[in-house]
């Protein structure tokens with residue numbers, strides 16, 4: 688489904704490559720986790736795949752399509768949940784979703800029903816007519832998620848969808864992503880929650896310094912390192928315990 692070949696990104700104001708000559712294949716139906724320390728290149732990679740930024744070199748296809756040749760087709764089959772909220776604080780949840788859904792050509796009764804369905808499923812039904820600036824972080828994350836799935840994408844890219852939310856919101860988000868996956872959506876997400884990734888992902892790739900250092904099913908990775916009991920142990924073994932602070 689996704690085939691990445693020699694993909695690199697170097698930002699103009701940065702001396703180093705943020706993603707470096709990266710090759711990766713993600714099959715249809717996977718829940719694929721991109722994991723790595725701060726600054727590893729996860730957001731840069733997922734931002735290139737969802738066409739928010741342009742690669743410096745290399746290429747990738749999604750369902751055999753490229754953004755250079757098939758941008759409109761690709762936009763219809765992918766959904767993007769960025770780290771930042773793409774929502775209007777002074778509009779209600781419903782108004783936000785109606786506006787964002789209409790950008791995908793959805794309208795009328797079909798759009799209204801989809802919005803109400805997803806708001807209900809994600810526990811926001813009774814807040815439909817409340818303005819976004821009254822919402823908690825967890826509620827905004829759920830609206831952000833709905834905005835990205837109204838057009839039933841085949842592939843969903845999520846950049847840290849559960850960061851900064853309480854356990855209840857996290858649980859609702861993960862359960863809904865699992866449901867979308869069983870209905871046929873391939874999911875690619877970045878996370879720092881290794882426990883969550885171990886439970887949730889069918890495959891993960893651990894990235895550091897812009898390169899993939901290991902990939903595979905969480906249980907396979909854990910069994911490759913006899914001293915590791917979980918994905919966090921594998922992660923620390925491979926990426927080390929040094930802090931990754933930059934100023």
Ligand SMILES: Nc1ncnc2c1ncn2[C@@H]1O[C@H](COP(=O)(O)OP(=O)(O)OP(=O)(O)O)[C@@H](O)[C@H]1O
Pocket residue numbers: 698699700701705723724725726727728729730731732
């Ligand atoms: N717009 C930018 N301009 C210059 N350098 C950038 C830019 N965005 C990211 N970088 C650099 O690219 C590298 C990778 O950053 P990226 O945000 O992709 O990492 P990440 O793995 O998502 O980190 P985090 O877990 O902290 O979100 C870092 O060194 C970062 O400083």
